[in-house]
Amino acid sequence: MPRTITFNGISKSWLVIKQGMRRSPFAPIHRNLLRVPGLKGAHLTSSEIDELRLSIPVYINPNGRSMEDIEDELASWLITDEPCPLVYPNRQGKTYYALFDGAIDDFEDLIEYGEGTLHFVCPDPFKYGPERTAIFPQDAVSLTNEGTVEADPIFELEVLEPVTFALIQNQDDEYQMIGRPANVTEEIVDTRTLLLEERGDTLDTWSDSPTEVDGTVSGHLSTDGEGITVPNYGSGDEWHGPALIKEVPLTQDFEVQMHLQGRTIEPGATFRIEFYLFDESMNVLGKMAVNDSSRSTHQKRAEGRVGPFVGRGINYLISSQNYQYSWDFFFGMVRMRRIGKRFEFYVTRIANDGARHVWNLDTSFMDNAEEFQGRLKYVQIHIGKYSGTPNAYAPKINFIRVFKLEEATIDQTPYIANEGDIITFDHKDDEILINGEDRKDLKDFGASFFKLAKGSNQLVVQPSDSFNTSIKYRERFR
Known part of the structure; x- marks a missing residue:
C-alpha cells in the first residue's frame, strides 16, 4: 500500500513518501547558561524548546494528470494560514500540527521528474495522540496520562443544582475555581429570577x-x-x-x-x-x-x-x-x-x-x-x-427569557450557575465559559489553568453532588 501523508485532513494518492525522511526524534532544546567569571562551567538558567522541522522526501505518480494541475493542487492543499494536522505512516497514530514551509526542494525536478522534498515547520513542537475522555463517577476521578509530557485538560461541568462556586483540584493542590463558597454567616441568594x-x-x-x-x-x-x-x-x-x-x-x-x-x-x-x-x-x-x-x-x-x-x-x-x-x-x-x-x-x-x-x-x-x-x-x-x-x-x-436582577449585598453570596448550565474550564486555550460565554470575571485570584501531569492524576470537583463532570485531553509526546 502506498505511503502517503495526510495534511489538513486530506491525502493525495499520487503523492508517495520515499525512504529517507529526515526527522529529529524530538524538537531541539535550547539551554540558556549563565557563566560566572572565576567559576568553572556554567549555571543552567532556563531551557527553551524550539520549533520542530520535518523534511519529507516524496515522489509523484501522476497517473495521467498533468504536472501543471498537480502544481496547482499542491499549492491549494499545502499553503494554509494556520498550523494544520499532519499525519504520516509509522507514527503510531500521532499527529503533528504543521505549516508548509513555503519551499519545495528541486521544484523543477519535482515537476519534471516527479521527485523532491516537502518541508514543514511545527510551531507546537509536540506530537499528539487521539482525544481521550473520562467521566467523574462521582466527585473524583483517577486517570493516567501516558504521554511523555504534561497534557492540557478541558473540563465540562453540567450543573445539577444552583451553585455559588465550582472548583476542580488536582493531587498537587493546584486548582481552578469560579465564584466562592458561602460562609456560614452569609445568606445565599439568587440574583436572577426568571420571569418569562x-x-x-x-x-x-x-x-x-x-x-x-x-x-x-x-x-x-x-x-x-x-x-x-x-x-x-x-x-x-x-x-x-x-x-x-x-x-x-x-x-x-x-x-x-x-x-x-x-x-x-x-x-x-x-x-x-x-x-x-x-x-x-x-x-x-x-x-x-x-x-x-x-x-x-x-x-x-x-x-x-x-x-x-x-x-x-x-x-x-x-x-x-x-x-x-x-x-x-x-x-x-x-x-x-x-x-x-x-x-x-x-x-x-x-x-x-x-x-x-x-x-x-x-x-x-x-x-x-x-x-x-x-x-x-x-x-x-x-x-x-x-x-x-x-x-x-x-x-x-x-x-x-426575561429575568429580574438584584444586587447581592455584602453579607450575601450569589449563585453563579443554575441547573442545566454548562461550565467549561478549558486549560488548553485558557478559557472559562458558562454556556459558551467568557466568564473569567468569576475566576478566583489563586486559581490557575493547571496541566495533567505525566503518569497518575487524581482530580476532585466541588461542591459535591452538584455536577456531572467530564474531562477530555490529548496526550502529548516529544
Whole structure:
C-alpha cells in the first residue's frame, strides 16, 4: 500500500513518501547558561524548546494528470494560514500540527521528474495522540496520562443544582475555581429570577395588541415545536411582519436574552428578528435585533438601541457600524440588561458545537439623564421582512427569557450557575465559559489553568453532588 501523508485532513494518492525522511526524534532544546567569571562551567538558567522541522522526501505518480494541475493542487492543499494536522505512516497514530514551509526542494525536478522534498515547520513542537475522555463517577476521578509530557485538560461541568462556586483540584493542590463558597454567616441568594421563558409552546398566552414595531405589523407567528416561526408575514410597503406582546411582573433591573437563527439562501433575501421592551406607560425602553437588509449580498447585522426610534443611528449602541459580517447564516444570541442607570447590550454568534460564543460584541450606555428608567412591564417579539424581497429560510426565535436582577449585598453570596448550565474550564486555550460565554470575571485570584501531569492524576470537583463532570485531553509526546 502506498505511503502517503495526510495534511489538513486530506491525502493525495499520487503523492508517495520515499525512504529517507529526515526527522529529529524530538524538537531541539535550547539551554540558556549563565557563566560566572572565576567559576568553572556554567549555571543552567532556563531551557527553551524550539520549533520542530520535518523534511519529507516524496515522489509523484501522476497517473495521467498533468504536472501543471498537480502544481496547482499542491499549492491549494499545502499553503494554509494556520498550523494544520499532519499525519504520516509509522507514527503510531500521532499527529503533528504543521505549516508548509513555503519551499519545495528541486521544484523543477519535482515537476519534471516527479521527485523532491516537502518541508514543514511545527510551531507546537509536540506530537499528539487521539482525544481521550473520562467521566467523574462521582466527585473524583483517577486517570493516567501516558504521554511523555504534561497534557492540557478541558473540563465540562453540567450543573445539577444552583451553585455559588465550582472548583476542580488536582493531587498537587493546584486548582481552578469560579465564584466562592458561602460562609456560614452569609445568606445565599439568587440574583436572577426568571420571569418569562417562551419557546413557542405557549404563544397563545401572548397578545397581538397593542404592538408597535419599526414598520408595519402584519401576518402571524407560530411554532414548529422547537421555536417561534413566521408562517405568514402579511403585507406592507417596507418592513413588515407579525409581532406579539406579553406582560411580565414589573421590574426595575432586568435581563432579556433571545436566542435566534436566520439564513438567507438567496443574496437578496431579507429578514429581521427583534425584541422590544416597554415600561408601564408603553414607552419604549429599547430593542435588540439581528437582520439582513441587503438587496444583493449576505449581510448580517445586529442592533441594540436605547429608547424609541428617533433617527437612523441615534441611540444605537450596536449597529451596522460595529457589528456586521457577510455570511449566509446567523445562529446566536442578543441580550439587553439594565442595572441601575446602566444599559448593557451583547450580541454573539454561537459556534456550531454550541459550546462557545464567537464573534461577540459587548457595549453599554449610562442613562445619566434618567430618560429610560421606567419599570419593565411588556416584552414584544417580532419577525419581519422587507417588501418585494425573497423570504429568508426559516428565521426563528429559538427562545426568549426575561429575568429580574438584584444586587447581592455584602453579607450575601450569589449563585453563579443554575441547573442545566454548562461550565467549561478549558486549560488548553485558557478559557472559562458558562454556556459558551467568557466568564473569567468569576475566576478566583489563586486559581490557575493547571496541566495533567505525566503518569497518575487524581482530580476532585466541588461542591459535591452538584455536577456531572467530564474531562477530555490529548496526550502529548516529544
